[in-house]
Amino acid sequence: MIDPRIKLRHLVCFLEVARLKSVVNAAELLNISQPAVSKTIQELEQLLGGSLFDRSKRKLFLTPFGEVFNRYASTSLAALRQGIDVARGTHEATIVRVGALPTVSARILPDAVEAFTAAGTGVHTRVVTGPNDYLLSLLRTGDVDFVIGRMAEPEAMVGLSFEHLYSERVVMVVRPGHPLLGERQFELPMIENYQTLLPTPNSVIRNLVDRLLLAHGITQLRDEIETVSNAFGRAYIRRTDAIWIISEGVVAVDVAEGQLALLPVDTSETTGPVGLTTRTDTASTLAAGSLQQAVRDAAARLR
Structure with a gap:
């Protein structure tokens, strides 16, 4: 039998804190007080007999014990x-x-x-x-x-x-008429002279982008902007000389319609x-x- 002291509220509260990595944000979403969320998590930890979260950092991360419980609680x-x-x-x-x-x-x-x-x-x-x-x-x-x-x-x-x-694959796109499109022998380090839009650190392609740049000796980009907003990315590079590094599917239609242009760089190693x-x-x-x-x-x- 499942311990009858474990209630649905315990599971819902735990899953929201695990997803948002924050007691504050979970409390706001669940429309209850922060102390109530903290108390609920503590009750659940006592009932399970283990610590669910690592509280040593600013954001809450699941412990190995919490990872296992999260897997089964979420699917249930x-x-x-x-x-x-x-x-x-x-x-x-x-x-x-x-x-x-x-x-x-x-x-x-x-x-x-x-x-x-x-x-x-x-x-x-x-x-x-x-x-x-x-x-x-x-x-x-x-x-x-x-x-x-x-x-x-x-x-x-x-x-x-x-x-x-x-x-x-990941691609690098710019506005039509961008100065780099006129280079006879384009080399990737040339992008260091321009502002660059990058995916955020938690995005699935960020590691691929970092490895690509590092492989070409690029360690210091000028004035990076991190964003996952497609609307911002499109609007910004159309009005500036910035370079947008993004998944090909996001801009495929824009490139086909001539609204954006691809830089002539081999990014096949980012294919996934x-x-x-x-x-x-x-x-x-x-x-x-x-x-x-x-x-x-x-x-x-x-x-």
């Missing part, structure tokens, strides 16, 4: 939510919730959603975007049905399954798999499976 809550939705026949059961990295939101998801909704099933689509770790946390708690994006690091894929759809990530312990609903197939079809047309 996700299964419970799905069961309640289906049993009640609620509006939530008629919605397919997909988490999508910006690269697929611009490249394959529009075609997939158009094909999915054209079938006239009456099922609605909810698209959530954000950093990879955020989307995976939503997947674990059942707040999205599946995630489309780059494959995460192995330690983040425990309890999850990845289906490869296509591969994608893009695909579907799902939970291994929970079967997809019929509607979610249909949208996944529409995504597969849209991705196949890229090849």
Whole structure:
């Protein structure tokens, strides 16, 4: 038997603190006081007999014990939510919730959603975007049905399954007429003279970008701007001489339409798999499976 002293509020509170890495933010989201969140976590730790969070840093990080508990608590809550939705026949059961990295939101998801909704099933689509770790946390708690994006690091894929759809590289884009486009012999270190837009440190492609720059001896970029906002990136480089380092899928349409231009640099070493990530312990609903197939079809047309 499960210890009857462990309540649903303990699990929900724990999962939100683990996802947000903050008692303050979890309290705001759950609409309860910070002391109440702290007390709930402490109660849960006493009931489980172990420390769930490392409190030695500014942000809260899961201990190894907490990582194990998080894996099972999140999938259990996700299964419970799905069961309640289906049993009640609620509006939530008629919605397919997909988490999508910006690269697929611009490249394959529009075609997939158009094909999915054209079938006239009456099922609605909810698209959530954000950093990879955020989307995976939503997947674990059942707040999205599946995630489309780059494959995460192995330690983040425990309890999850990845289906490869296509591969994608990181590119460097500038406005048309940028001075570097006129260089007869372009070399990557030339970008050091220009402002650079980079993905944030927690983004799935940041390590790839850092390794690429380091391999070419670039250690000191001028006035870096870190952003995951596609709207800001597009607007900023169109009005400045800045260079945007971003996943190809985010800017593929802009480049094809001549709104942006690629710098002539070989970034093949940044190529990585893009695909579907799902939970291994929970079967997809019929509607979610249909949208996944529409995504597969849209991705196949890229090849």
